[in-house]
Amino acid sequence: xxxxxxxxxxxxxxxxxxxxxxxxxxxxxxxxxxxxxxxxxxxxxxxxxxxxxxxxxxxxxxxxxxxxxxxxxxxxxxxxxxxxxxxxxxxxxxxxxxxxxxxxxxxxxxxxxxxxxxxxxxxxxxxxxxxxxxxxxxxxxxxxxxxxxxxxxxxxxxxxxxxxxxxxxxxxxxxxxxxxxxxxxxxxxxxxxxxxxxxxxxxxxxx
Numbered sequence: 001x002x003x004x005x006x007x008x009x010x011x012x013x014x015x016x017x018x019x020x021x022x023x024x025x026x027x028x029x030x031x032x033x034x035x036x037x038x039x040x041x042x043x044x045x046x047x048x049x050x051x052x053x054x055x056x057x058x059x060x061x062x063x064x065x066x067x068x069x070x071x072x073x074x075x076x077x078x079x080x081x082x083x084x085x086x087x088x089x090x091x092x093x094x095x096x097x098x099x100x101x102x103x104x105x106x107x108x109x110x111x112x113x114x115x116x117x118x119x120x121x122x123x124x125x126x127x128x129x130x131x132x133x134x135x136x137x138x139x140x141x142x143x144x145x146x147x148x149x150x151x152x153x154x155x156x157x158x159x160x161x162x163x164x165x166x167x168x169x170x171x172x173x174x175x176x177x178x179x180x181x182x183x184x185x186x187x188x189x190x191x192x193x194x195x196x197x198x199x200x201x202x203x204x205x206x207x
Contacts, residue, residue, distance in 0.1 A: 011044035023065050069145030073107050074098035075115040075153045076193035082171035086118045089167050093181035111151045119169045120160040123153035129196040130205035138183050
């Protein structure tokens, strides 16, 4: 995973080396060195982001085992040439229904779950629109690798109810989008979903 920022890339690579070393290293002195490397990576990200070092540790070093990307799903739901977006309670922005993939669910199952929780809709994923490396498309750059799976979904029932994550749910036209949560979805990604919904021969986009 490359972010395009060399300083950030160095910090991420150091963190990955340290995490993998802590997972597979057995020599006590080697493990001590890997802990030192991880601490250097944390300090680099603290300087880069301006965030408190303890928060960087939680976000940047909260994983264990061999370092691999996390997975996030997003549901693209259409009606009358408009796309369904939910209003995020915490960010006050709008996004496609979605979120982190649960450990015991496939990406398809997670897409169904997230769509229900955030939009109230019962959906059936019918097409994988894209698998994207988040840092190649979304800001701000994240230290953890994230793969975003966008699914075109068909509504089979349900209606919106306020919940702990979202406060509203509406359909929007492409030329009248609200303020988007750019870390979750960009105008370009929304446009990609529109194009996929209109193209019966759409081929999955991937990085």
